[in-house]
Amino acid sequence: MALPFFVTPLYAALCGLLLMVLSARVILLRRALKVGLGDGDQPVLRRAIRVQANCAEYVPLALILLLLLEISHQVPVVALHVLGLLLLVGRIAHALGVSRSGGTGLGRIIGIGGTFSMMIVAAVWLLVIALAALRV
Numbered sequence: 001m002a003l004p005f006f007v008t009p010l011y012a013a014l015c016g017l018l019l020m021v022l023s024a025r026v027i028l029l030r031r032a033l034k035v036g037l038g039d040g041d042q043p044v045l046r047r048a049i050r051v052q053a054n055c056a057e058y059v060p061l062a063l064i065l066l067l068l069l070e071i072s073h074q075v076p077v078v079a080l081h082v083l084g085l086l087l088l089v090g091r092i093a094h095a096l097g098v099s100r101s102g103g104t105g106l107g108r109i110i111g112i113g114g115t116f117s118m119m120i121v122a123a124v125w126l127l128v129i130a131l132a133a134l135r136v
Helices: 007-033 045-071 078-099 107-134
Strands: none
Touching: 007 045, 007 078, 045 078, 045 107, 078 107
């Protein structure tokens, strides 16, 4: 049976795979650095943990926003893909940027910019849809 929507599952799958890659990186660093819990005061592990956690913190709500837009059937498919790509590219850029440097680098700026842009646009669009429905 086909899903009644197809854009959100694509980006959910890709973001899920990204989270698994980030999780595997944390596991491999823990093993290499012999750190069972926490970050062992290791900057590289601390950054990897934050990258993984940051992905886990932002992606679920972003995907919910995308799904709600998609099932509203009031948003063009191309716009849904733009939002999904903003999220995915933003999370990848953030992961690369923070993994390379604990400071504010270009990857981190692009990453959070893409993620925030996606979430703000999606949230405002949903708000407009919801308010329009209330007027009916």
